[in-house]
Amino acid sequence: MFDIHCHVLYGLDDGADSLDDSVKMISLAYEGGTRAIIATPHCNVPNSYRNYHSQLFNDRLAEISDRLARQKIDVTLYPGQEVFCSGRLISLLREGKIITLNSSRYILVEFDFNENSASAYVKLEQLVSEGLVPVVAHPERYAFVCEEPDAAIRMKDIGCLLQVNKGSIKGAFGRPAFSAARHILNERLADFVASDGHSPYVRTPYLADAFEIVCDACSMDYAELLFEENPRAVINNEEIYPF
Numbered sequence: 382m383f384d385i386h387c388h389v390l391y392g393l394d395d396g397a398d399s400l401d402d403s404v405k406m407i408s409l410a411y412e413g414g415t416r417a418i419i420a421t422p423h424c425n426v427p428n429s430y431r432n433y434h435s436q437l438f439n440d441r442l443a444e445i446s447d448r449l450a451r452q453k454i455d456v457t458l459y460p461g462q463e464v465f466c467s468g469r470l471i472s473l474l475r476e477g478k479i480i481t482l483n484s485s486r487y488i489l490v491e492f493d494f495n496e497n498s499a500s501a502y503v504k505l506e507q508l509v510s511e512g513l514v515p516v517v518a519h520p521e522r523y524a525f526v527c528e529e530p531d532a533a534i535r536m537k538d539i540g541c542l543l544q545v546n547k548g549s550i551k552g553a554f555g556r557p558a559f560s561a562a563r564h565i566l567n568e569r570l571a572d573f574v575a576s577d578g579h580s581p582y583v584r585t586p587y588l589a590d591a592f593e594i595v596c597d598a599c600s601m602d603y604a605e606l607l608f609e610e611n612p613r614a615v616i617n618n619e620e621i622y623p624f
């Protein structure tokens with residue numbers, strides 16, 4: 382499996398706290414069958430984590446990759462960000478402060494949980510007009526997706542892909558997120574399931590149990606698409622087609 386959303390780089394956001402934490406998270410992911418992770422620290426969050434692309438980011442990715450090689454943990458790390466959609470996003474992109482998922486056409490984006498749907502659609506359309514494919518992180522956690530039945534379809538029509546969190550399909554983020562996640566899966570609107578892992582203890586990057594849930598709730602073919610084939614296409618910057 383390949384995980385496209387994980388806060389595994391220590392000391393940059395509310396994810397891993399230390400190098401040991403990072404390695405523990407990745408070991409746990411390996412035990413669950415994960416063989417590559419895109420490291421996606423929060424970026425451009427108003428009054429919070431900025432994390433624009435930096436030498437510190439590159440150094441930390443290299444440091445952890447080096448430790449994985451020395452401990453013979455067979456997981457490859459790739460660069461990325463979980464980019465908060467603000468009004469300044471397009472100019473930040475043009476200034477080179479934002480990076481996409483492994484420098485592909487795919488950009489992982491998040492919103493305020495109470496984002497207005499019309500505002501979200503405008504921001505997503507702007508990213509598409511820049512030639513990017515927005516991957517909406519955990520759509521099931523936004524109020525507008527829980528409250529507006531057609532929101533997921535609307536985002537797909539704009540040209541976005543949808544990344545459901547493993548915690549949501551297990552009920553870790555409450556009933557509305559659970560119901561919305563299951564609806565998005567049942568309607569085959571999801572394109573990825575990712576861990577959104579933050580720690581080796583809670584919100585972990587272990588994916589095997591979520592893979593089994595999607596196999597049981599949907600099908601093994603769909604689970605393989607969400608956990609393997611589509612994430613691999615992102616890493617390789619290849620086209621992703623509807624299920």
Ligand SMILES: [Fe+2]
Pocket residue numbers: 386388463518577
């Ligand atoms: Fe995240």
